[in-house]
Every structure is written in C-alpha cells, then in structure tokens.
Amino acid sequence: MSLVVESVAKSFGHFPALNGVGFSAPKGAFVALLGPSGSGKTTLLRILGGLEVADVGHVAFEGDDLLALPARERRAGFVFQQYALFRHMTVAKNIAFGLSVRPRRLRPPRAEIIRRVHELLSLVQLDGLEERYPSQLSGGQRQRVALARALAIEPRLLLLDEPFGALDAKVRKDLRQWLRGLHDRMGLTTIFVTHDQEEAFALADFVAIMNKGEIEQFGTPDEIRSAPASAFVKDFLGVQAYMLPRIGLARR
C-alpha cells in the first residue's frame, strides 16, 4: 500500500471535524472522498495537503511520514474548489509559479520553465492562452489552468477539492473523463473530494463514504453498491440517486 492514512483526527474549537479516520490505497489509485457537506472530507484533504494540521494521526505515503513534512515539501498538487488562481498573473506565470519559486539551485533554467509551461498548456488543451489573465477565462478553462499549475511541480499526490463543483453539467462530464485519462497516463495517486455520488462512482477506483467526521465505508464502487456497510451508506446512496436530476437543475 502506497498511501496509508491512520486515525487522523482534527477539531476546530469544540467542533470535531474528523474523529480518527483511516484508509489505505495502492500507488496510482484514484480515490474519491464522498459525503454530505460538513462530513469532514475537505478537512481530510487539506490535512493531506498540509494546509491544515491534524491533532493526531499518521499518514505514510511512498515511505514518507507525510504529516511531518511542511506543505511545500510534500509535492502534493492541490486544486482548489474556487481554483485560487493568482489573479494578477497571466496563465503562463500561474503555471510556472511552482517552478519559479524554487530555490536558485533547484530552479530549472528560464527556457526550460517556458518549455514546461507550453507542454502543460497543451496537456490541458489550452494552447495559445499563455498571456491571458484568469479573469478572461471561462470556468472550465480556469479549472484546467489550476490543474496544469498543480501538475507543474511534478506532484506525487494530486489533491482535488470539488474540482468540478462550480462548472455546468456538460463541461463537468467532459472534464472528468479527461481528468481520469490524465491520471492514468501520469501514474499519479489522486484523491478528490466530491458530494456527487455519480461522479465519485464513475471516476474512482476507491470511494470513501464520509459522514460526521468518520469514514462509514471504504471500498471499490462495486463493493459499496453491492454491500452498503451501514444504514447511512444505504440511505445516502438511495437518496442521492433519487435527487440527482433535481440537484443538477438547482445548480444552474
């Protein structure tokens, strides 16, 4: 197992966001953290990314004690729900950021950075948009820039926080298939947070169903669908399947 999360807990003041959760996944796995809002899935993702510090717990990743490393040494590409692109920088500068902030001796030469930016732009199918500012892009384009920026640091771990949450249904579907293809080609370990059951089950190798700071069930989509481990999981899957078309409309 390449990623092992063990009894990670975190509370904000008196509010327990995570009550000691754990799971493990092999290298190259695509894991979805699925659950209603407030279930702790984003908190878990932020702990893995180093943006939040766990109260207790242990995470091993490819032989490293992940939680002992500062965020910037984890080589975890984080993609934010609202993209968090640097608004004063062009697309090219955004993507180059992770490379150009490296200390001088680790920084690739300028020409190499430019070459990498072009490579990533064509990877996310945004050739020719180098000089645009984020405000001049559509939602789907921004999301792909955010992804390219995260990939520029050659991450070992890709962390996505509701990456398609702010996009409309059509773009969502296209992007997620493309993302899955990208994940497979690059051999990353990817963890992504969603509250959309269909998305989680269509994309992921493993799904963690979360509720009130606990993982109710962890398994492949088939395992979970054929044998829901708890009343909550059964209920959550049932209700979501029934509500899906309405949620889609409400988003608009």
Add this chain to the structure above:
Amino acid sequence: MKREMSVFPSRVRAATDDPPLARIVLTFVAITFIALFLLLPLFTVFSEALAQGIAAALAALDETDAIAAIKLTLLVAAIAVPMNVVFGLAASWAVAKFDFCGKSFLVTLIDLPFSVSPVVSGLIYVLIFGLQGWFGATLRDWDFKVIFALPGIVLATMFVTFPFVARELVPLMTDQGRDEEEAAVSLGASGWSAFWRVTLPNIKWGLLYGVLLCNARAMGEFGAVSVVSGHIRGLTNTMPLHVEALYNDYQFVGAFAVASLLALLALVTLTLKSILEWRFADEIAASHRH
C-alpha cells in the same frame, strides 16, 4: 389583472427611472454643494495668496522659516508614511488572514485615531514623553527630546494617520481570502515569497491608495502636531503650523502662499491617484474580478 395594467400605461415607469424634476434638483444640489464647500475655499486660498502678485507669494515661500517648515513637513511625512505602511500591512494581514481571539477589539483599536480628537492624541504623547510625563525624567537623563522636537511630531503624525493604510487593506485582504496564499504554499513557496509574489501584488492598488491618503493627511495634520511641536519657528513648525503663525501675525499673503503650497501637494496627490487609476484600469479591474 391584465386589463388593469393596460388602462394606465403612462403611469408605468421603470423603478430606476427617476422623474426629470427630481434629477435636476438632485444634480443642482450636488453641484452647488461641491462649488460652495470644496471649490470656493480652494479658489480663495489661491486668490488670497496671489493678491499682491506672484512675486510676493514666491517671496513668502523663499524665507528661512517657511523653508524650514516645508523641509520639516516633508521629513515627517517621509518617516511617518513608511512606518504606517509597515504597521498597516502587519495589522491588516493579521486581521484578514488569521483567526485569533480579540480580533474585533484590534479592528476597533485601528479605528481609534479616527474617533479620538487629534488634540487629545497629541496630549497623550505630552503626558507620556513630556518633562512631567511618565518617561520625562528618563528621557532628560539621556538628553533625548521627544516633545517639542522631531520625534514627538513624527509620533503624533503616525498616530493620527495610522488607520489610512490599515482601513484600506483590511476589507480588500478579507475579501481576497487565504486561497491564493494557500495555493502558493502548496506549490512550494515559503511564507515570505508567498507574501512578495502573491499577497503584495494583489493589494498593491489598495496599498498605494492608502499611502497617498496617509501622505496627504500626514502633511496636513494640525491638531496633534500643534500640541507636541511647541511652535518653535524655523525648528518645530510644520507647514500647517506655519500657516497659522503667519496668519496670526497678519501676514496674509505669506499664510495663504504656504496654504496654497499645501493645497497643491494635496492636488498633486489626487492627480497622481487619478493618473494611476486611468493608466492601470485593466489591471485594477482584473485584481477585483476573478
């Protein structure tokens, strides 16, 4: 319902469409107010200064005490403004990016100089650093003068102008949130380089605006400086104090000449701001939208 609406079509008006009379009256009131209370005084200052010709006005400026006052004012602004940039940045960074207890108290505290009379803030420094004050004896032993000297004037100016930078930045930085800094750190940036490369460029227009306002006020502050300066001509009189001194001596041309210079500095500040806003309109818009 449908019939009723079609009976009085002429009475139907868009909610944003004010009647012509209201528009004319409102415009008139606004223009009159601006003319009477803003333009007229400005015009008077310049016309009084030039009452005996431009030579007399220039002569009033080219005089030892006047030059000393101008130099002192510029020096005080040159010290107080950068200090307030640093403090304002630190305070707004803390308020906008972190949660800690006593935060709302700090926000209130930042506004304190706006609500306290400048005279009172000047008096505070006299009470602390004056000869009879808390540190008076110690400072005298060290032979270091605060009150009736440059340090006091700088302190009083800093106190009065403190909110300008912080107030400009707190809402801006709160609005922008922590997302971009978090993204920068997850991409490998240190806290320091996240600040230089992400935070500062995002707030630079707000910061510049705060600095310009802070500077205008720093050069124009009268009340607090008046209390701590001691009005020593050619030594501790800033431009506003010099204007008062000349006026009290019935040297109207001189008083208004120095006042014109102060007003000109303010106008230059405003022009600078407008030019920057016009020149970088796209970039400013880009940093607000996302």
